[in-house]
Amino acid sequence: MLKKFIVVIVIFGLVVVGLQLFGGRDFGQVPTAWEKYRHGGDLVSLGNDIGIIFAGDKISVGGLATAKLAEWLIYRWTDEQGVVHNSERMPNVENYEVIRMGDIKIETQKALDKEEIKKALKN
Numbered sequence: 001m002l003k004k005f006i007v008v009i010v011i012f013g014l015v016v017v018g019l020q021l022f023g024g025r026d027f028g029q030v031p032t033a034w035e036k037y038r039h040g041g042d043l044v045s046l047g048n049d050i051g052i053i054f055a056g057d058k059i060s061v062g063g064l065a066t067a068k069l070a071e072w073l074i075y076r077w078t079d080e081q082g083v084v085h086n087s088e089r090m091p092n093v094e095n096y097e098v099i100r101m102g103d104i105k106i107e108t109q110k111a112l113d114k115e116e117i118k119k120a121l122k123n
Contacts, residue, residue, distance in 0.1 A: 070102030
């Protein structure tokens with residue numbers, strides 16, 4: 001059983017090396033696929049990305065940027081003069097607020113159509 005597993009792994013490795021060298025596959029994208037999975041992706045998406053890489057295409061990294069942004073921390077504090085400061089670095093003060101960008105709720109509104117714009121401009 002162990003011998004069969006080792007043979008399968010060796011064959012898989014040879015296929016990957018062959019595809020990398022002669023098939024134009026960019027397996028350098030695998031760490032990016034892993035980062036997307038680590039930052040909130042699911043196992044199906046990881047499998048899809050690996051399949052895309054094996055097919056010779058480029059994977060999308062748009063979701064990764066959003067996931068990394070969601071983990072971004074902002075520190076907010078007020079100094080002795082009452083001025084509010086925001087920074088990516090932890091301040092040297094006792095009282096500060098930590099804001100995780102992924103926790104911020106953004107509400108959007110539906111855009112006005114042409115008729116609603118004309119009506120609003122008449123008033």
